[in-house]
Amino acid sequence: MKINLRINGQSRQFLIEPNEYLLDVLRKNDYLSVRRGCDNTSCGVCTVLIDNKPVPSCSVLAARCENKEITTVEGIEKEVEKLAKYFGELGADQCGYCNPSMALTVYSLKLENKNANIEEVKEYLVGNLCRCTGYVAQHEAIMKYLGDES
Amino acid sequence: MKVVNNLTHSIDGMGIMKGRKAFTDDFAEKDTLIVKVMRSPYAYAKILKINDSEARKLEGIEMVLTHKDFKRIPFTRAGQGYPEPSPHDKFVLDEYVRYIGDEVLAVVGRSDEICDKALSLIKVEYEVLEPVLDFETAKDNPIVIHPENEIHEMFDIGFEPKRNIAASYAMEIGDVKKTLSECEYVIKETFYTQAQAHVMLEPHTVNARMDYQNRLCIYSATQTPFHVRRIISQGLEIPLSKIRVIKPRVGGGFGGKQAIHGEMLVAYVTYKTNKPAKMIYSRKEVFESSYSRHPMRIEMTLGADKDGKLKAINCEGLSDTGAYGEHALTVFMVTGSKVLPLYNKVDSVRFAGDIVYTNHTPAGAFRGYGAIQGNFALESAVDILCKKMKMDPILFRQINMMKEKETSPIFAIMGEGTAGTAMIMETCKLEECIEKGMELIGWKDKYPRIESKDKIRSVGMAIAMQGSGIPYIDMGSATIKLNDDGFYNLMVGATEIGQGSDTVLTQIAAEELMTTVDKVVIYSSDTDLTPFDVGAYASSTTYISGNAVWKAAKELKEKMIVEAARILKTNIENIDFDGKTFTNRVSGEKITLVDLSNQITYSHEQKQLQVTSSYVGHKSPPPFMAGFVEIEIDKATYEIDILHYVSVVDCGTTINPMLAKGQVDGAIVQGLGMAHFEEVIYGANGKLISSDLLNYKIPTRLDIKKLTTVFVDSYEETGPFGAKSVGEIGIDTPPAALANAVANALGVRITTLPITSEKIFKEMRRINDEK
Numbered sequence: 001m002k003i004n005l006r007i008n009g010q011s012r013q014f015l016i017e018p019n020e021y022l023l024d025v026l027r028k029n030d031y032l033s034v035r036r037g038c039d040n041t042s043c044g045v046c047t048v049l050i051d052n053k054p055v056p057s058c059s060v061l062a063a064r065c066e067n068k069e070i071t072t073v074e075g076i077e078k079e080v081e082k083l084a085k086y087f088g089e090l091g092a093d094q095c096g097y098c099n100p101s102m103a104l105t106v107y108s109l110k111l112e113n114k115n116a117n118i119e120e121v122k123e124y125l126v127g128n129l130c131r132c133t134g135y136v137a138q139h140e141a142i143m144k145y146l147g148d149e150s
Numbered sequence: 151m152k153v154v155n156n157l158t159h160s161i162d163g164m165g166i167m168k169g170r171k172a173f174t175d176d177f178a179e180k181d182t183l184i185v186k187v188m189r190s191p192y193a194y195a196k197i198l199k200i201n202d203s204e205a206r207k208l209e210g211i212e213m214v215l216t217h218k219d220f221k222r223i224p225f226t227r228a229g230q231g232y233p234e235p236s237p238h239d240k241f242v243l244d245e246y247v248r249y250i251g252d253e254v255l256a257v258v259g260r261s262d263e264i265c266d267k268a269l270s271l272i273k274v275e276y277e278v279l280e281p282v283l284d285f286e287t288a289k290d291n292p293i294v295i296h297p298e299n300e301i302h303e304m305f306d307i308g309f310e311p312k313r314n315i316a317a318s319y320a321m322e323i324g325d326v327k328k329t330l331s332e333c334e335y336v337i338k339e340t341f342y343t344q345a346q347a348h349v350m351l352e353p354h355t356v357n358a359r360m361d362y363q364n365r366l367c368i369y370s371a372t373q374t375p376f377h378v379r380r381i382i383s384q385g386l387e388i389p390l391s392k393i394r395v396i397k398p399r400v401g402g403g404f405g406g407k408q409a410i411h412g413e414m415l416v417a418y419v420t421y422k423t424n425k426p427a428k429m430i431y432s433r434k435e436v437f438e439s440s441y442s443r444h445p446m447r448i449e450m451t452l453g454a455d456k457d458g459k460l461k462a463i464n465c466e467g468l469s470d471t472g473a474y475g476e477h478a479l480t481v482f483m484v485t486g487s488k489v490l491p492l493y494n495k496v497d498s499v500r501f502a503g504d505i506v507y508t509n510h511t512p513a514g515a516f517r518g519y520g521a522i523q524g525n526f527a528l529e530s531a532v533d534i535l536c537k538k539m540k541m542d543p544i545l546f547r548q549i550n551m552m553k554e555k556e557t558s559p560i561f562a563i564m565g566e567g568t569a570g571t572a573m574i575m576e577t578c579k580l581e582e583c584i585e586k587g588m589e590l591i592g593w594k595d596k597y598p599r600i601e602s603k604d605k606i607r608s609v610g611m612a613i614a615m616q617g618s619g620i621p622y623i624d625m626g627s628a629t630i631k632l633n634d635d636g637f638y639n640l641m642v643g644a645t646e647i648g649q650g651s652d653t654v655l656t657q658i659a660a661e662e663l664m665t666t667v668d669k670v671v672i673y674s675s676d677t678d679l680t681p682f683d684v685g686a687y688a689s690s691t692t693y694i695s696g697n698a699v700w701k702a703a704k705e706l707k708e709k710m711i712v713e714a715a716r717i718l719k720t721n722i723e724n725i726d727f728d729g730k731t732f733t734n735r736v737s738g739e740k741i742t743l744v745d746l747s748n749q750i751t752y753s754h755e756q757k758q759l760q761v762t763s764s765y766v767g768h769k770s771p772p773p774f775m776a777g778f779v780e781i782e783i784d785k786a787t788y789e790i791d792i793l794h795y796v797s798v799v800d801c802g803t804t805i806n807p808m809l810a811k812g813q814v815d816g817a818i819v820q821g822l823g824m825a826h827f828e829e830v831i832y833g834a835n836g837k838l839i840s841s842d843l844l845n846y847k848i849p850t851r852l853d854i855k856k857l858t859t860v861f862v863d864s865y866e867e868t869g870p871f872g873a874k875s876v877g878e879i880g881i882d883t884p885p886a887a888l889a890n891a892v893a894n895a896l897g898v899r900i901t902t903l904p905i906t907s908e909k910i911f912k913e914m915r916r917i918n919d920e921k
Contacts, residue, residue, distance in 0.1 A: 017263075027175075032169070032171055032175075032176045033168075033169020033170075034169075035173070035175075035352070035401075036175075036353070036430070037351045037352070037353070037433070038433040038842065038843050039432055039433045039434070039842070040433070040842055040843070040844065042842065042843030042844055043351060043433075043843055045351055072169065073167070073168060073169040074168070074169055077168060080167050080168050081164070081168075083167065084163055084164040084167040084168070085159075085164070087163055087167065088159030088160055088163050088164065089157070089159065089808075090808065091160075091806075091807075091808025091809050091811055091812045092812070093159075093160040093162075093163030093166070093167075093650070093809075093812075094402070094648045094649065094650065094812055094816060095350070095351070095352070095399075095400065095401045095402040095647065095648020095649075096162070096163060096166030096167060096172075096399070096401070096648065097173065097350075097351045097352045097401030097402060097648070098351050098401075099163075099166055099167040100166075100167060100168070100169040103167055122851045122852050123852070125851060126850050126851055126852050128851075129349075129351065129843070129848065129850065130351070130851075131348075131349050131350055131351055131402055131404070131816075131820070131848060132402055132648055132812070132816045133812055133815060133816050134812075134815030134816045134817075134818055134819035134854060134857055135815075135819065135851040135854045136815055136854060136856075136857045137808075137811070137812060137815065138851075139851070
């Protein structure tokens with residue numbers, strides 16, 4: 001079947017199987033920043049924004065995304081540059097496999113509640129697991145990013 | 151120092167967060183065969199018959215691979231140097247399956263869906279055998295897990311497969327029995343640790359193709375590209391020169407990617423069909439069918455005199471290596487060699503035990519391997535002994551622990567798989583680590599506990615040591631090349647897996663060449679293009695590979711000065727170099743590095759300046775640390791809230807202080823996972839039930855309240871710019887520190903990991919029933 005999506009502001013049409021998940025459709029079509037981590041929505045690595053809400057793409061049927069606005073990390077490059085700078089400053093970078101998905105979730109939080117306190121940040125991002133950093137440096141970087149008015 | 155020990159952003163964080171093509175699967179061919187494995191539903195069985203005729207007829211199915219397709223060449227997947235200290239006990243595919251999740255056969259097809267369909271059409275007949283699921287009954291069990299005759303050890307590791315023993319080890323210094331009989335205080339306790347899972351977020355991933363020179367080119371998410379190349383060559387009898395292994399960005403490893411996982415099957419498929427192939431482990435496969443930490447039983451006996459001096463340690467272990475013996479001996483030896491020297495003033499010390507086969511998921515390398523198990527036992531036992539002696543546990547440690555300029559006879563006796571290397575602790579700031587840690591956690595006010603109506607707050611602590619590479623075995627090397635326009639390429643076999651080694655090695659080169667990190671372009675690691683390195687394991691990269699980079703940078707600088715002296719018509723002794731300009735001290739004449747590099751590239755006496763250097767450690771200077779935890783326990787539910795973890799670390803110079811902190815923070819949280827969160831559950835039939843992230847709980851960001859990680863001043867003479875390792879040390883202390891904090895809060899001693907509210911509840915009830 002055919003579906004129409006808007007990905008990072010561009011209209012795309014894909015030929016898909018009715019049972020295909022959005023994650024697989026995106027990766028097949030070279031949106032490689034969207035990655036697989038766990039298969040059952042537990043890790044958050046496959047997060048994309050659907051109409052600006054973070055969603056694990058491993059469990060969304062692509063067929064249900066007709067005419068939806070999908071954002072991958074390539075669609076928010078300016079914001080990523082800011083966030084990545086704070087990650088660098090605070091030593092929050094490690095393997096980075098989850099970083100594009102985290103950037104998307106953080107960006108979505110900023111849209112919803114840019115005055116979020118650290119507890120709200122943790123709550124919002126709880127579905128984004130990280131096995132490398134111990135989280136603390138990430139939170140410091142995210143707080144700085146949220147406070148950045150530039 | 152301008153670059154080293156200064157704030158330097160990771161060189162790749164920006165590009166990685168932007169989602170640039172970086173990880174193994176990003177480089178898979180578009181039109182590729184998919185390799186999928188049928189996994190054993192039985193813990194132990196013999197394959198009698200495989201009916202795959204329907205599957206083979208499916209359109210889009212390229213091959214069905216069974217044990218009959220492979221020559222019986224036993225190998226080890228451990229991913230170690232050669233000859234390996236692990237038994238060669240694995241075949242690519244075998245007629246026996248030895249755990250639930252073991253490989254039965256593989257299907258190769260055009261898509262995931264076709265492969266799944268093929269798998270559903272294949273009927274396998276098994277002779278189901280009774281498994282060995284309790285590792286305490288494995289040794290000399292009438293059920294033999296490896297009855298086959300071809301398997302072997304590479305040198306004496308105590309391998310006795312007919313007794314289900316993968317390896318065994320024993321050593322004794324002094325006479326432990328006699329010393330213990332003379333001690334005023336003796337305690338003995340048995341500890342159990344669980345099969346922790348790595349849960350790196352990128353699953354095991356590999357893809358292959360034949361390149362235009364008809365060579366097998368493999369991308370693999372591995373910590374050990376050079377070992378992967380060798381093991382594929384040996385296991386599949388493909389000439390080493392025909393194989394190229396490229397390690398792109400790796401999404402976390404923690405030891406899990408030291409080993410070979412899908413590489414053998416994918417390499418075989420591509421080599422046989424000439425078509426690209428790939429394999430990505432599902433998360434379930436990562437849990438069930440890769441490997442975990444070795445579960446252990448450790449019996450620890452300590453004896454002290456009336457003054458609180460530790461006199462004897464007797465440590466007897468039993469380790470469960472599961473169905474295959476990856477790292478069986480080496481992990482176990484670390485339980486002794488990187489734990490027991492902490493208390494180096496004993497008269498006698500003994501360490502012994504067996505590493506047994508069971509029909510469980512295999513165990514292998516995992517950050518802090520052996521050390522975290524041993525540390526939990528020893529540092530718990532120390533607090534138990536202190537309680538018996540009514541002695542302050544901090545004071546006990548201050549009296550008995552390793553100090554600077556001291557040594558332990560264990561270093562010479564125990565290495566990893568072989569004899570060890572004697573060494574003096576040129577740097578050991580444990581005293582300072584403890585003092586600072588007490589201050590940061592508020593020990594004096596909080597020890598042992600503060601009780602309120604519903605809650606008890608308490609503190610606990612432990613000390614730890616690790617190593618920095620394996621002396622005389624681990625080798626790293628680096629190539630540095632000067633380009634026109636005066637910038638450098640740095641090619642290393644060292645394996646960036648997310649720990650930041652590319653950044654740290656770039657900093658080392660930049661510091662020595664007196665330049666900035668943007669002028670040093672690093673590339674790691676590719677068996678065709680970068681010089682050899684054993685890979686990312688054993689806390690070796692900063693120390694071993696870092697030393698290789700440092701050496702190469704020094705040598706390149708010498709070569710550049712020779713060129714400058716020629717151009718400025720003087721002797722090399724008269725040349726000053728500040729990173730940008732060479733000056734003839736006598737005449738005052740100058741030439742910039744940019745001009746020099748352009749001249750030798752294009753116009754006069756042209757040549758390529760390039761240096762390759764290697765480094766092998768002659769010692770393994772241990773980093774040390776003290777870990778302190780503050781917890782709050784609910785009096786009604788015994789729910790544990792981990793409020794604060796303080797780590798004070800002596801890792802020599804921190805090449806990159808922020809990344810070093812990241813290593814410790816991350817390791818502490820993994821250690822807390824092992825200590826409290828990560829329960830491994832098996833069904834009665836040997837099936838791993840905790841095989842996804844819903845049933846296996848790693849710490850989330852809500853679980854981590856506060857981490858304080860600081861480094862004490864320390865300079866290791868043999869390390870690059872004074873550095874020791876920092877990758878593993880952080881994981882060691884949390885289990886014992888938490889167990890000690892729980893004991894300080896409630897008076898109960900939990901001796902099995904993880905330490906859960908349920909276990910505390912049961913133990914409290916048992917104590918109350920006894921009263």
